[in-house]
Amino acid sequence: MLSMIGLLGGLVLLIILTLRGVNLFIAAPVCALLVALTSNMAIFPVTDSVNFISAYMDGFAGFLSAWFFMFLLGSLFGKFMEDTGAADSVASYIVGKLGMKHAVLAVVIACAVLTYGGVSVFIVAFSVYPMALSLFKDANLPRRFIPATLAFGSVTFTMTSAGSPEIQNWIPVKYLGTSPYAAWEVSLVVAVFMATVGYYWLNKMIKKAIAKGECFEAREDDPILLERKRPHPITGVIPLFVVLLLSFFLHDVLQQTALIVALLGGVLSIVIINYKYFYNMSAAINVGTTGALVAIGNTAAVVGFGAVAKVSPAFTAAVDAMTHMPGNELVGAA
Structure with missing residues (x-):
């Protein structure tokens, strides 16, 4: 007792x-x-x-010995996507296509695409937040729902779906002898359910808040979208597909190690494709490495x-x- x-x-x-x-x-x-x-x-x-x-x-x-390289490569991949502007480019393209009328949906999809492609949740949040802030401001939506929108697109239906390169989907591989695509039919149903009900609920809460008179409230320290030369969105999507394709074709042969190869492929592809867009590569490596150590240490x-x-x-x-x-x-x- x-x-x-x-x-x-x-x-x-x-x-x-x-x-x-x-x-x-x-x-x-x-x-x-x-x-x-x-x-x-x-x-x-x-x-x-x-x-x-x-x-x-x-x-x-x-845990440290089993997952260190996944955390390291995953952190570097996300940081490189951020430093080259590739993550911003992909997110901006999605947000620009959907626009202010569908502000919440635009933010959710931008987060979902990046997360399912293997970019760290933390990198996704920092990349999409300034755009989400701008959209919510233009649409006059309560800013307190921005964290909910970012989290909904990052840590729900994408993180746990079949094929996702996030570690939550790969940890069972070693212990259950399955693949990261196991029971994809069930996963698809669950993902659709989570996405549909979650989006409906989120919109309902926002509309309820607006009906009570809530609106966007600007702050002096709000980040501003920096104008910089960004790569074409397709060059940000290619590394995401490299991660997904390598993990798909190698998981049967390499099991858990396939994620290391997939993330390494993503890191190398973004370096090759977007090398000239790096803002500060050495700083990105240092920050990415430190971030990986903190993340895996906490876990x-x-x-x-x-x-x-x-x-x-x-x-x-x-x-x-x-x-x-x-x-x-x-x-x-x-």
Whole structure:
């Protein structure tokens, strides 16, 4: 009972600390320590028994070794798309075609295309935000819905759809022996459902806010769309297709490693095609590398928490209860 309280308490505390902005390198180990103490787990590796330090670091280091190159190449790919202006070019083309009348849809599609093509969510947000701000201003829409619009186009139906180069879609490959295109029929139905219902709901909330008198409120520190020479949109789309095609043709042979090859292909293709459009290539490499380390470090910190939780008695009991629920097994799995 105490172990279960510690497991649930540690998870809730981790969520609260994360939302309050506490660094995950501090929050995750502290919450994992709470789980270990309530599970009567040894703290230091003085014996061969399960202990907090070994369990946490095995989870942390295991994730780091398995996914470092994916994070690194993915970060560089996104940063190169940003630095050359290719991401802005693709987003501007989509936004320009749909225009102010369909401001929300334009932002969602721009985010979706870039995310499904393998560009980091963070890069997508920074690339599309100035355009979203300009569109929302012209359409006089409440600016508080801009984050919702960016997130909807980036981290919902595109991130989890079959074939997506995002790691959420590739992690199960190693453990389930499937491909990133597994159950694409179901994925398509779910993606369409998420996109349709999400877009309807988002529009409904915006219209409700407008009916209450909300409108766009400008700020002094609002970013301005910088005028710079950008590459043709097609040169930004080609690297996205390179990532998707390489992952499609190589996933059966290389399994999880196919993502490394695909992202490397994307990085090389954008360097070859848009080399002359780089604003500062060396700075882009430095920022991309640092960003990759921060991103994978934060993720690994949480994975370490999961590794400690996994060896607690409460976790075993919870999994056993979930997998023996009456009815369809998929419900318990979910």
